[in-house]
Amino acid sequence: MPELRIGYVLSEYPKVSHTFIRREIEALEGAGIPVERFAIRGSNEDLPDPADQAEAGRTRQVLASGLPAMLAAMLSVLVQAPRRAWRAFALATRMGWRGDRPIPVHWIYLLEAALIAKWVRESAVTHLHAHFGSNPAEVAMLAAELSGIGFSFTAHGTVETDNALAIKLPEKVRRAAFVVAVSQYGRAQMMRWIPFDDWRKIHVIHCGIGADFLEHEHTDAPDVDQFVSVGRLSSEKGHLVLIEALALLIEQGQSCRLVLVGDGPLRSAVEQRSRELGIERFVTITGWQSSEAIREWLMGSRALILPSFAEGLPVVIMESLALGRPVIATWVAGVPELVREGCTGWLVPPGNALPLAKAMGTCLRASSVQLAMFAKAGKNAVREAHDAKIEAEKLAQLLVSRNEVLIAEPAALRPTSQ
Template sequence: MRIAFIVDTFPSLSETFILNQITGLIDLGHDVEIFAGTRPVDRDFHSDIQKYDLIPRTFFHNDKPYNRFVRFIEASWLFFTNFHKNPWAILRSLNFFRYGRDASSLTYFYKVILFICIGKFDILQCHFGPNGNLGALLKELGIKGKLVTMFHGYGIRQGIEQGGDIYKRLFEQGDCFLSISAYNREHLIQFGADENKIITHPVGIDLKCFSFQEKQIQGLKRPTRIITIGRFVKEKGFSDGLSTIHKLVYEKGITNIEYHIVGDGQLQGELTELVVKYKLNNYVRFLGAQNQDGVNKILHDSDIYFLPSIAEALPVVLMEAQAVCLPVVATDVGSVSQLVIDGKNGFLVPSGDSTLMAEKLAYLIANPLCWQVMGKKGRAIIEEHYDIRKLNEQLESIYKNLIRVE
């Protein structure tokens, strides 16, 4: 099969779940091309980008000459040299009566021409709802292929905030909607998606990258290391996380700890100020954004994973933490309860309840012998349900069934 992946930024350090799908489908013998909206700022890529030679497979659908005169001259040449390949798609992309400025500025024309030049696809695989909208537009304009959209937390939050009508075109044009969790499925139905087109298919991780290593816990001399990984945005609840650490140190008197935070983003300055406000300079370390190898090493060097999020769908980082057998304290948001069984492989707490978060972390700190017991139960869940190799084979079957229906 020829599969087009439509994504935001590629390569992206934080979206290994997309990379794992791409490389997995290539391993299964399929031809995959990537269409991204933007280029990455960070050049520290996952090693699989080079291993699979993915840069030559990546195209940027927002590219067009900035100068209008140059754009018109180039577009004229592209029009006459490619018109025979898909005339109706090209003409529709120039219909400014229907599409307004996006047509008159040649924005849609350049997107259509890019897909026409790369060739025909069996599957248009979109990640995130807004990219599904782009895929629906391309299909409406005349680009062929079965349209599959995987909804993550971001697209669901947009639907909740702006209303399900933002996906009206997508629900009309889409052939399949992949829901990564029960939480997402419920909301897709509420938004107006055809229930018969929704398939529950979670993201997963490459377990060979996250091996279990026995730790020497008895007589541990160093501080207990608590780790949180994520983008510095409101939904990740980092302010609640810092409030929790403040309670651990200054209310419970637990000072033999280190709280490591991996990531970056718009709230960096605000979080740095909170560390000062809560007098946590001696306890909190910001480790910056990390590639997959860096995340793996940090997780192996940690003792407890802490997820203080306000909103989530099905967090991949929680899978990674459990794959290396870390016990977790996590907020009960989205479908986190699919990953964490309260009292078995970690603890679930209400979002925003920093007092209860501190209590559960304090319990784990005081009882290190339970870390490996909980950790092994967590890994068993990931092995059974979130192994990317098994999931990619299932995804291949979904694609084949869609094509077979045609």
């Protein structure tokens, strides 16, 4: 049997907010499965984490290779396997028909896929796996069609289900060898949009964290009035509601500080709203930080707060609970699968500053005994379901079984060279 070699197809990689992908790749490689990294583009953000900097050197970027390289790769497929090239062209056109973007954009995806297909052949990749069911999954699907191998993808939540029909999610699932959902909620949301016969393809494999968090020495939650929120400063993350909640607490005479770790398009709005409410001195925005720095911010805070309007299942929740810090979060998507009211943290309705402020006050008044109970429950929950090594082993089993099935198929059923 040919050696299993996986090609990861990613839209933007490495990226600060995609540390979980790096951990997954590292865990697969630790299990003996070689992985090639194919990114449409590199990150336009600073990469403070040395591990991400190292990943940048291991990742081949499509757009950085230039249009001539993509055209040459497409021409090569047209010459060597014309029927396969025309099938991929027809598929790209169908994906654009009444799709999320105009048809010519999907032809560009085809050119990107042609270059990845060239790299697949050169690297002897046997299967492609994409993260996110939007354009990365389409590029992987087209590259698989051009190269004659299988593909799969991980769906993370709102990216796939907010616009499922426009991104042709049912077609992607139909053609995929299997699909990964990062939460039970995410799996159920995909089931809404695809035929019953394809439900069996969806497997829940959680995002995971590594030993740097799971095996970190335990310390009790500090007796401080500081909260931390980690993530991209964008509209769906609810930071403006968090600023309103902080203002309510301070207005009630509660001493409280908030650290926002991250950056993004909402930063200026958050800063402006903080000034309008007169609480700017209580708010710190750090910008993007390394994994080590994020760990230190979590360790030095009373709790993590995620006031999101929409989510999948954020990895930072796992990191916080692994370090023994409770979480205050909104009851959206897969979040309640890990944040359990009165057990590992507090859940509040999204978009409402008053209950969020109340939960923050409750957390500040919580006894050391209660916080210790939360810490124990949180650590156990993360170890059971979000160990990156264990979750990657589940993915490896799916990849290996897919490889075995492909080799075992009768020759007449295998993909042809065209």
